[in-house]
Amino acid sequence: MTEEEWAAVRLSLLVATTATAASLPLGIAVAWLLARGRFWGKSLVDTLVHLPLIMPPVVTGYLLLLTFGRRTPIGAFLADELGIVLSFRWTGAALACAVMGFPLLVRAVRLSIEAVDSRLESAAGTLGANPLWVFATVTLPLSLPGVIAGAILCFAKAMGEFGATITFVSNIPGETQTLPSMIYTLTQVPGGDAGALRLTLISIAISMLALLGSELLARRIGPRRVAT
Amino acid sequence: MTEEEWAAVRLSLLVATTATAASLPLGIAVAWLLARGRFWGKSLVDTLVHLPLIMPPVVTGYLLLLTFGRRTPIGAFLADELGIVLSFRWTGAALACAVMGFPLLVRAVRLSIEAVDSRLESAAGTLGANPLWVFATVTLPLSLPGVIAGAILCFAKAMGEFGATITFVSNIPGETQTLPSMIYTLTQVPGGDAGALRLTLISIAISMLALLGSELLARRIGPRRVAT
Amino acid sequence: ASLKNALDEIATAWAGDTGKPPPKISYAASSALARQIEQGAPADIFLSADLDWMDYVAARNLIQPETRVNLLGNKIVLIGPRDSKATVNLKAGVDLAKVLTNALRGGRLAMANVDAVPAGKYGKAALEKLGAWNGVKDSVAQAENVRAALLLVARGEAPLGIVYSTDAATEPNVRVVATFPEDSHLPIVYPVARIHDSRSADAKPFLDHLRSAKARTVFEKQGFSVLLRSAAST
Amino acid sequence: MSFGVDIDHVREHFRLTARFSSAPGLTALFGRSGSGKSTLVDIIGGLIRPTRGRVAVDGQVLVDTDRGIFVPKHRRRIGYVFQDSRLFPHLSVRNNLLYGRWFAQNGGGASGDLAAIVELLGIGALLDRRPDSLSGGEKQRVAIGRALLAHPRLLLMDEPLASLDEARRAEILPYIERLRDEAGVPIVYVSHSVAEVARLATTVVVLSEGKVTAVGPVLDILPLADATDGGGVLDATVARHDEPFHLTVLASAAGELQVPQLAATVGTHVRAYIRARDVMISLRPPEEISALNVLPGRIVAIVASPNGAQADVRLDCNGATLMARLTAKSVQRLALAPGRPVFAVIKSVSFERS
Amino acid sequence: MSFGVDIDHVREHFRLTARFSSAPGLTALFGRSGSGKSTLVDIIGGLIRPTRGRVAVDGQVLVDTDRGIFVPKHRRRIGYVFQDSRLFPHLSVRNNLLYGRWFAQNGGGASGDLAAIVELLGIGALLDRRPDSLSGGEKQRVAIGRALLAHPRLLLMDEPLASLDEARRAEILPYIERLRDEAGVPIVYVSHSVAEVARLATTVVVLSEGKVTAVGPVLDILPLADATDGGGVLDATVARHDEPFHLTVLASAAGELQVPQLAATVGTHVRAYIRARDVMISLRPPEEISALNVLPGRIVAIVASPNGAQADVRLDCNGATLMARLTAKSVQRLALAPGRPVFAVIKSVSFERS
Ligand SMILES: Nc1ncnc2c1ncn2[C@@H]1O[C@H](COP(=O)(O)OP(=O)(O)OP(=O)(O)O)[C@@H](O)[C@H]1O
Ligand SMILES: Nc1ncnc2c1ncn2[C@@H]1O[C@H](COP(=O)(O)OP(=O)(O)OP(=O)(O)O)[C@@H](O)[C@H]1O
Ligand SMILES: [Mg+2]
Numbered sequence A, B: 001m002t003e004e005e006w007a008a009v010r011l012s013l014l015v016a017t018t019a020t021a022a023s024l025p026l027g028i029a030v031a032w033l034l035a036r037g038r039f040w041g042k043s044l045v046d047t048l049v050h051l052p053l054i055m056p057p058v059v060t061g062y063l064l065l066l067t068f069g070r071r072t073p074i075g076a077f078l079a080d081e082l083g084i085v086l087s088f089r090w091t092g093a094a095l096a097c098a099v100m101g102f103p104l105l106v107r108a109v110r111l112s113i114e115a116v117d118s119r120l121e122s123a124a125g126t127l128g129a130n131p132l133w134v135f136a137t138v139t140l141p142l143s144l145p146g147v148i149a150g151a152i153l154c155f156a157k158a159m160g161e162f163g164a165t166i167t168f169v170s171n172i173p174g175e176t177q178t179l180p181s182m183i184y185t186l187t188q189v190p191g192g193d194a195g196a197l198r199l200t201l202i203s204i205a206i207s208m209l210a211l212l213g214s215e216l217l218a219r220r221i222g223p224r225r226v227a228t
Numbered sequence C: 001a002s003l004k005n006a007l008d009e010i011a012t013a014w015a016g017d018t019g020k021p022p023p024k025i026s027y028a029a030s031s032a033l034a035r036q037i038e039q040g041a042p043a044d045i046f047l048s049a050d051l052d053w054m055d056y057v058a059a060r061n062l063i064q065p066e067t068r069v070n071l072l073g074n075k076i077v078l079i080g081p082r083d084s085k086a087t088v089n090l091k092a093g094v095d096l097a098k099v100l101t102n103a104l105r106g107g108r109l110a111m112a113n114v115d116a117v118p119a120g121k122y123g124k125a126a127l128e129k130l131g132a133w134n135g136v137k138d139s140v141a142q143a144e145n146v147r148a149a150l151l152l153v154a155r156g157e158a159p160l161g162i163v164y165s166t167d168a169a170t171e172p173n174v175r176v177v178a179t180f181p182e183d184s185h186l187p188i189v190y191p192v193a194r195i196h197d198s199r200s201a202d203a204k205p206f207l208d209h210l211r212s213a214k215a216r217t218v219f220e221k222q223g224f225s226v227l228l229r230s231a232a233s234t
Numbered sequence D, E: 001m002s003f004g005v006d007i008d009h010v011r012e013h014f015r016l017t018a019r020f021s022s023a024p025g026l027t028a029l030f031g032r033s034g035s036g037k038s039t040l041v042d043i044i045g046g047l048i049r050p051t052r053g054r055v056a057v058d059g060q061v062l063v064d065t066d067r068g069i070f071v072p073k074h075r076r077r078i079g080y081v082f083q084d085s086r087l088f089p090h091l092s093v094r095n096n097l098l099y100g101r102w103f104a105q106n107g108g109g110a111s112g113d114l115a116a117i118v119e120l121l122g123i124g125a126l127l128d129r130r131p132d133s134l135s136g137g138e139k140q141r142v143a144i145g146r147a148l149l150a151h152p153r154l155l156l157m158d159e160p161l162a163s164l165d166e167a168r169r170a171e172i173l174p175y176i177e178r179l180r181d182e183a184g185v186p187i188v189y190v191s192h193s194v195a196e197v198a199r200l201a202t203t204v205v206v207l208s209e210g211k212v213t214a215v216g217p218v219l220d221i222l223p224l225a226d227a228t229d230g231g232g233v234l235d236a237t238v239a240r241h242d243e244p245f246h247l248t249v250l251a252s253a254a255g256e257l258q259v260p261q262l263a264a265t266v267g268t269h270v271r272a273y274i275r276a277r278d279v280m281i282s283l284r285p286p287e288e289i290s291a292l293n294v295l296p297g298r299i300v301a302i303v304a305s306p307n308g309a310q311a312d313v314r315l316d317c318n319g320a321t322l323m324a325r326l327t328a329k330s331v332q333r334l335a336l337a338p339g340r341p342v343f344a345v346i347k348s349v350s351f352e353r354s
């Protein structure tokens, strides 16, 4: 591998991991809201979450650019007040991947939360746990299969995402050129196919490792889930 | 809306519905295999299923072309023996969307199948149902939330997919120009933003309707799932 | 992105010669790049694959107009799969639409997107000029980009396609059936300009270097023609 | 420690109307399957919000729909043994047992500590196991332990001993008695076993199709509670122990009773449940018979069973009520009639406290 | 209809070794919580594949690890009432009940049809409901119905009546007896209730910590099965009915017994379970006492309880064995000793068949 390819691999790993880790808490919270909440506008939230799936990635990337670009109020606020610069940084790539993976994450977690036996939650309540504790000690642990599935989907998506990323933060080697951007670029270049293939295989290998890890994890916690 | 836009909307609906409907049976079968099967090479199947997520869509489209193109053995067989022509047809677009949505479908269904209480399955067995019947009368109905979630994810993905589609079957108005292809094209043209936005909103509206429908469906079957 | 091979080589050589860090080159669709520049991308130089998106940024005062030049030129060609027997004479006068339709034998004419992608736009203009567009437009399969169109022909999906000669030259599975006359479409040019907010001191030297003889050899090796003549904005 | 319920709860197929108050101690809910016992317990526990009404325990209002009061379940400090055990499948038995402890305000409390409860329930070997690998009775015992270890101020037990063997029940029952008497924890107890209810209950509430059909002290209610096995309850105190024979002599209004030895010290107040079917009636004191207890009394009433095959004879033994279930043939043969003086003959071993 | 089990099953924390054969009829599994009853039933039902061994029912080999035979559960034609009810949550009660029918080869069979079962179990009002809206006992009844309606050739019942009230049990028990006797369905029955086992069982298998500690006909085993309530079982035939008093007179080896009226016709073979604690011993026939049954016999053995408080007196009443549980005091007072002729006094109402 060339130095540039290595950089892309490292960057993709960083971006995918960050995107997955960063979207997990919010994803779990939103999944819980959608699974258990009864509030006005729930369908709207639901649609909003699914948007990145429904819209062509380019549109998502474009909207991200319009929302978080450094000239926008939000982008300026993040940059000036919190020191978080997103545009044309790997952080922006992570944001794009997180957004693209979000619907997958939320759906998986939500599905698992909905499958949790609410009788166990009330049992925890009778033992003195307030709703937050019930969530942390019963609902969430019992939804772990969904959290794992959601995380792996999000990670895989982040490993393959480029449409929104390239539109939002461009394709700058070492900074925002992730594996898929690089693969895409190579497919656009005469004679780039071999390189694209090699990088695709690398990307698949990484994701396969992540998948294997998640399967092992799921197997370890698996049999504990049936309510008794 | 122009006639061309209408055509794209109709086509997208057709493609997304076909893709979802066609991939459901296989998706459920694969999900069941992954959830309950113990066989050599399971991780491989798992990775294979996730591939369309991991690879940039262009690569997926490229591979589809290499596999189902009319000069390939499979493509020739499908065309000559079964009369199914994929290249430059909406059927090819549906195939591309189905492939792209497949990992999402499988994960959701698998998650739900894994959550089914196996004690109920053995109870069905004692009552005389063979494994296939157990699956059809107990496992599958109890996994319906996952099937619904998977179908809606697949549908939403199909409504937004264009990378693999355009690579595989190009962008022929009335035949393979789906909404996202059209939106994408508009974003590539200076001044096309307004049109892109309008079409995006239409696409979102359609998906929102589908989402609402799925939520209603899920609510109807929802409370029946807890094992007692 | 069709410029990647050439630009990478030039950049590396330039960095080697000058001892400066190699410039970071972001390859993406001209449309995406233009929008990113609009949103304050920290770029110094914009090399566009067509005039429209360069005009787009120029109209928004995002470039330094005096630095804009049409750097490169290219040609579009009609191609077929390697084993194609098609012969087409691209000349005005003959009923080109009929010739093409015959050559397609019910297949598709692969082109890059005719509204958005430069190669597609040039191809469409050329076919219009040659009086064939209306006859063949229903047979056109518009690919996302010129590489995808090339792929469709290379895989035998489409019996004919229109791509850049630079692309056709590198794909062994296609054969150039005919080259479009230069006057059948607007000149195919790749304009380059320095971004208005550019800060890097290296931008100017690199921009100059792109126009050097050394760079010229590299571009020409990849099949581009180099248009040294600097042009004012159209 | 008293207990007041006045609620209405309407469900699609079922309506529960319950209004009663009960004395400190253990309130037993008694009734056939589907009569609304679990629903009532769920309302007291805060798992169900009643359509209308008021629940107060120990002076504290838990629910009052009129005043908009609803104390959420996690603030009620209850320990609930569910009819289905509801163990947390992702936690080990030990962590299931300790779950309530995280939230209990006082570290050590009324219900003793882990070791004692584990010992009582015989679940020491299970501590590191997962609930899904337990047998039915083992799950039940862990569920009991979990509720007890939450140091509840109110204990709700819905058929807690249903799937346990006799020997295990005999070990757990005294513990529940101690909770009731020594720790003074109010307990709501659902059971289909008359013996259990008679032994434990202070107040009995009889439910039938969602309505309270009888409520009151166990001594008054129990003969009514279950037509298939009426009985009487005698309040008594421990008079002395007959060590050589492992007997305890109880003094009651009806006279002295010899029962299998009790652990209680002399003077302790105890309660003897005497099932109607265990009581024989003799016209004169029997001789040379193994039964040790012969109580003189007078017939108050004779209630024939619906088909006339049997009769429940209500005796007044010096103010205490005893029930004897006889065949109609015996009633006729002995010419029993209200007012007639007779002797109740009861075997010592037939006392539930064996 | 006979039944042979010879298996070893090893689990992480538990090892089950069972080897027994049982007569046609109902085989009761008896043992404390965690002793392996459900595990054994699961093995017979094909839910667990034993580590080693052989199970044969009615001549058909269901499992034989040596010969590699394992009939899958759906081919065993069983009806299994699980300890947890395991109703299908997505199906209505009706469809739960009918589930097994889809697969039963014969449309109408041994277990009668839906209407009769629904009537028996009192679940008519529940047919269109979902299982999750049923009470504990209602679920249990539906689970029983589902198993019966599968027209099983082998019925497995794991504590089927545990959460039912006495009245409901009294309705269901005769039905199980009919299945056993008339339809000849072999039944494996787990219960903690001695009374149920005594009434139903042909063969009793006592399990303790994964081992079979006793096995044999109910008449031999039951006094051993549960130390807290031994008893005897008398085989008898219906001699005549005493219609006016709603009594039935049974003829047994031990003599005539008057019991509450039975539905059985004269000549029918029945079984009377007499709990040790319900038997009094008298040195001469008592007079003017309500108890109707006085059986002469001879003391065979007197077994003191471990602490010496009580004694189980084994009587030979003309070949039949009766047990009487007395206090040590009574034994001494009456100077009871093996060989001594005595009279067993038993109330008619104490018979379980009431
Ligand atoms: N799935 C399992 N995995 C591991 N051990 C188990 C499993 N199920 C039961 N056991 C253990 O096997 C032993 C026997 O369990 P089993 O369920 O057969 O008991 P049981 O006699 O039915 O008891 P109960 O009367 O409490 O239902 C118990 O010690 C139990 O802990
Ligand atoms: N979740 C529910 N939704 C609707 N109806 C219910 C629900 N739970 C119970 N019921 C109905 O309410 C009535 C009372 O149920 P409940 O569980 O209180 O009975 P129970 O007295 O506890 O009976 P059991 O002794 O069988 O447990 C029953 O008719 C039952 O069918
Ligand atoms: Mg209940």
Ligand SMILES: [Mg+2]
Pocket (backbone or CB within 6 Å): D135, D136, D137, E037, E038, E039, E083, E158
């Ligand atoms: Mg069991």
